Amino acid sequence: MSRFSPIVRDEKAGEYHWCACGESQSQPFCDGAHSRKNTGKSPMVVKLESDRKVAWCTCKHSSNKPFCDGTHARIS
Numbered sequence: 001m002s003r004f005s006p007i008v009r010d011e012k013a014g015e016y017h018w019c020a021c022g023e024s025q026s027q028p029f030c031d032g033a034h035s036r037k038n039t040g041k042s043p044m045v046v047k048l049e050s051d052r053k054v055a056w057c058t059c060k061h062s063s064n065k066p067f068c069d070g071t072h073a074r075i076s
C-alpha cells in the first residue's frame with residue numbers, strides 16, 4: 001500500500017501554488033520550504049478557471065501534475 005494519497009478538496013476558481021518538491025508542511029501547496037531546503041525545485045502555478053473538486057497529487061510523481069493520476073498506487 002502506498003504511503004501517499006491525493007488530497008481531494010473543493011477549490012474556488014483562482015491561482016494556486018502546488019508544492020512540487022514534497023517538503024511543504026502545507027500540502028498540497030507551497031510554503032517556501034523548497035527554497036529553505038535548497039531542493040532546486042519551485043512550485044507549479046495552477047490556474048483554475050472555475051470552482052471544482054481537485055485531487056491534488058502528493059506523491060509528486062503524477063504524469064498529470066499537479067493532479068493525481070493514480071501513480072501513487074504504483075510507488076512505495
Ligand code: FES
Pocket residue numbers: 018019020021022023024029030031032033034035041042043044
Ligand atoms: S515547498 Fe515545495 S515547491 Fe515550495
